[in-house]
Amino acid sequence: MKITNHIPDENYVSKPSMEMVEQQKQEYKLIEQYIRTKGLCLYAYDYMKDEITEVKPQVKTDIAIGFNERGELAKKEQSKEEVMVDARNTFFESLNMDNAIKRVNKYKAGKIKNLCNLRKKSDIKPILPW
Numbered sequence: 001m002k003i004t005n006h007i008p009d010e011n012y013v014s015k016p017s018m019e020m021v022e023q024q025k026q027e028y029k030l031i032e033q034y035i036r037t038k039g040l041c042l043y044a045y046d047y048m049k050d051e052i053t054e055v056k057p058q059v060k061t062d063i064a065i066g067f068n069e070r071g072e073l074a075k076k077e078q079s080k081e082e083v084m085v086d087a088r089n090t091f092f093e094s095l096n097m098d099n100a101i102k103r104v105n106k107y108k109a110g111k112i113k114n115l116c117n118l119r120k121k122s123d124i125k126p127i128l129p130w
Contacts, residue, residue, distance in 0.1 A: 033121035036081065037093055043100045044089040045115060052100050055091065057081035090115045 036042070042055045061079045068074040085091070092115050094100035107115045 034118040035121055036118070040093040040095055041100075042083065042091060043094055043097075044086070044091050045104055046089050048088060052097070052104060054097065055083055057083045092117050 042057060044053050044055050045051075046053070059079055059081055061077055064076045064078060065073055066076050083091075092100070092103065094103055103112070103117075104115065106112050
């Protein structure tokens, strides 16, 4: 009988590490929703590195089945943009990179109080008919 030491290969993943990864996956939850302005680009400002980067949101399309005006089944496509948020960055909208740099410089000089100019979805009040 030959006895050998069992050395796991590099693809081997232990059960505790798998459970930790699953727990981290569940921690990603919706933090906040913002209303975007058409025609403006999304930028992120990193305080530590003092740099501005353009953020490209991912467009996700959901298809739902519903009834149309005639009572027939029809598909409805709903698209939304999602961005992975880094807590170290402040996100804001601007027309282009030059205007983004001007906005950050105004924020550093104290001319504007808040760098983030995005509107929260919860802040929008519904229009009442009366």
